[in-house]
Amino acid sequence: MTGTAPAAGKAGTGEAPAAFLEVRDLKIHFPTDDGLVKSVDGLSFELERGRTLGIVGESGSGKSVTSLGVLGLHNKRNANVSGEIWLNGKELVGASQTEVRRLRGREMAMIFQDPLSSMHPFYTVGHQIIEAYRVHNDVSKQVARKHAIDMLGKVGIPKPDKRVDDYPHQFSGGMRQRAMIAMALSCDPELLIADEPTTALDVTVQAQILDLIRDLQQEFNSAVIMITHDLGVVAELADDILVMYAGRCVEYASVDNAFHQPLHPYTWGLLGSMPRLDRERSERLLPIVGSPPSLINVPSGCAFHPRCPYADLNDGKSTTERPELIELEPGHKAACHLPLDKRREIWTDEIRPKL
Numbered sequence: 001m002t003g004t005a006p007a008a009g010k011a012g013t014g015e016a017p018a019a020f021l022e023v024r025d026l027k028i029h030f031p032t033d034d035g036l037v038k039s040v041d042g043l044s045f046e047l048e049r050g051r052t053l054g055i056v057g058e059s060g061s062g063k064s065v066t067s068l069g070v071l072g073l074h075n076k077r078n079a080n081v082s083g084e085i086w087l088n089g090k091e092l093v094g095a096s097q098t099e100v101r102r103l104r105g106r107e108m109a110m111i112f113q114d115p116l117s118s119m120h121p122f123y124t125v126g127h128q129i130i131e132a133y134r135v136h137n138d139v140s141k142q143v144a145r146k147h148a149i150d151m152l153g154k155v156g157i158p159k160p161d162k163r164v165d166d167y168p169h170q171f172s173g174g175m176r177q178r179a180m181i182a183m184a185l186s187c188d189p190e191l192l193i194a195d196e197p198t199t200a201l202d203v204t205v206q207a208q209i210l211d212l213i214r215d216l217q218q219e220f221n222s223a224v225i226m227i228t229h230d231l232g233v234v235a236e237l238a239d240d241i242l243v244m245y246a247g248r249c250v251e252y253a254s255v256d257n258a259f260h261q262p263l264h265p266y267t268w269g270l271l272g273s274m275p276r277l278d279r280e281r282s283e284r285l286l287p288i289v290g291s292p293p294s295l296i297n298v299p300s301g302c303a304f305h306p307r308c309p310y311a312d313l314n315d316g317k318s319t320t321e322r323p324e325l326i327e328l329e330p331g332h333k334a335a336c337h338l339p340l341d342k343r344r345e346i347w348t349d350e351i352r353p354k355l
Helices: 063-070 097-103 125-136 141-154 173-184 203-220 231-237 255-260 265-272 340-354
Strands: 021-032 035-047 052-056 080-087 108-111 191-195 223-228 240-245 248-254 326-329 332-334
Touching: 021 063, 035 063, 035 248, 052 063, 052 231, 063 080, 063 191, 063 223, 108 173, 125 141, 125 173, 141 173, 173 203, 191 203, 203 223, 203 231, 223 231, 231 255, 240 255, 240 265, 248 255, 248 265, 265 340
Parallel strands: 052 223, 052 240, 108 191, 191 223
Antiparallel strands: 021 035, 021 080, 240 248, 248 332, 326 332
């Protein structure tokens, strides 16, 4: 298996998968005074070592909640988490907090969106990398310090033997993100989750960070989940794309298929909203009308139907029946009521010429 969505019906079997990471029917709901927030509502995917999965969607689609769920960072007193998360043959949803904590850092790690708020301001960058390393390795402070300096050098921070004693606020935004990557990779994790790792950085630094993640992935053969709203980042790094909307997967495909033969109207909308620099564009950007739905009151039927310009072509099913995620081509799944031939026709004749 290489980064494909798992077959329907596997959830709940309790059988360890062949893939390095497999998520089965994951649900993460938050009870609130206003109602139940269904941030993730039945998500399944899998990922092999050495491959990158891009998870894309608008803000509020459930991307970051998914990543925190994989890492076991939701407080179970405030979140209802169900389904299965298998990492290298270990099931994490039913595991104890102690077991999951033991795996964090060594087998899975995360690069957070804002390193300034994710790193402790009262401790030096080196101290924090040393602490993270010594939690999982029985070594002296001197050995851990040398390892921290080596990691800072590996992620491209100049004079790492001096910068190791600096505090997070003494680093620029790009250098803080590099330090966060060094901390995440300090124990050679087999799964690396990057949550919007380039959002607050300028374009030049973004490119450097993406190159760094790619190079380090090749060196460590890590499985990488890249969470972003930027399809350009996905095109640059990912092997496969999972498109999320209202807590569910609406399309899953290889990067090539997702960009050149997408099968869901929401994916068309994301592509239409993306600026293109590789060729002259005759049309204005095509924004998706409306706003993402409330995750407390998700629309009936297809959650995207209030914003979908093709919802009225489905004989009313869009408002009454929730479409299932179906494999329409090998490795390419989509959840949409439109007949496949109609979708291809719309994409070829109407959408693609405008992009």
